[in-house]
Amino acid sequence: MMPELKPEAISLLERVKSFVSEEVLPKEHLFHEQIKVGSERWNHYPEIIDELKTKAKAEGLWNLFLPESEFGAGLSNYEYAHLAEEMGKSHIASEAMNCSAPDTGNMEVIARYGNESHQEEWLKPLLNGDIRSAFSMTEPGTASSDATNMQATAVLDGDEYVINGEKWWTSGAGDPRCKILIFMCVTNPDNPKHQRHSMILVPMETEGV
């Protein structure tokens, strides 16, 4: 049997529903019209996104995905699932409410495992919707469906990791607002298969990216 939704979740669901149908869907066409062509295509994003984000934030429809967290709405997965269905009705609704992939998963990871300075530098602006992020996992040279195959490496050299490798399908990395990558790579090649890889934060502006 399906659990019943708490009254707060029901009211949030109703608000997300009307936000998507009254604010987002009628403006979806602007998103497409505002995408640029030529050399500006990848250093610009549609103005309608900021307009919708400002509205969503003012209405408290913001960062709804973070479960039991000091930063988010504190919804369970079950409760948030109902909201996600509504967001799925427009391809820009999730971003309007700062609930879009891959930022959601990345924010969870930085909230859980990042140190204070990571949270200050990356988590805060992500939660605020000022920057975006990407997740670099899949590689062109290997069968990435078996994630243990990934070959990119990070080697410790003094106080720094030196990263080498090639990734594709890093979704979201084209956006001019994308400032941080979570990068999956081999750090311990001699460990058992599932303990060879690590995740490292790589700022997009680092030399060599």
Add this chain to the structure above:
Amino acid sequence: MMHVFGYDDAPHGHAHMKFTNVRVPKENLLLGEGRGFEIAQGRLGPGRIHHCMRAIGAGEVALELMCKRGIDPNKVAFGKNLAQLGANFDYIAESRIELNAARFLTLDAAAKMDTVGNKVAASEIAQIKVFAPNVALKIIDRAIQIHGGEGVSQLTPLASMYAHMRTLRLADGPDEVHRRAVARYELGKYMS
């Protein structure tokens, strides 16, 4: 930048990137060396629920478009509404049944995650990651068909929805990886 069925998905985009002697402070390592998969397990559970529920939302949109087209008085062929022609009537019913099934399965997986955690709910999470995108894709495909040529054009959202949903059968692990997890779980019950 890479293309998906010809879409570049600007401004988001899907990048093919090279990393050559990229230096970052050692503090940028998350959790600890060799613990990447541990993080990945935690990261992908909720993400799969989100993806699947958004897929169901997209399926709802496709079903709505299919029904509206089916009864559009301007689109009468061979003396009938499109909804009354061929298999369309059944497609509409099948789409509703499959969409509801996908929703129940996904909500059930979400409820299990909340009560017993990602690890115990792993088979359920894998099941929905196969089922929901496939259901949504099938419904989008039927909606395209009832729209005729318009369905694959830029005049409805269906073509880009199709491209996105087809990709979701590969993103966050292809169907086969999730089926493998489900099958291993089932066989595991009988292996000592």
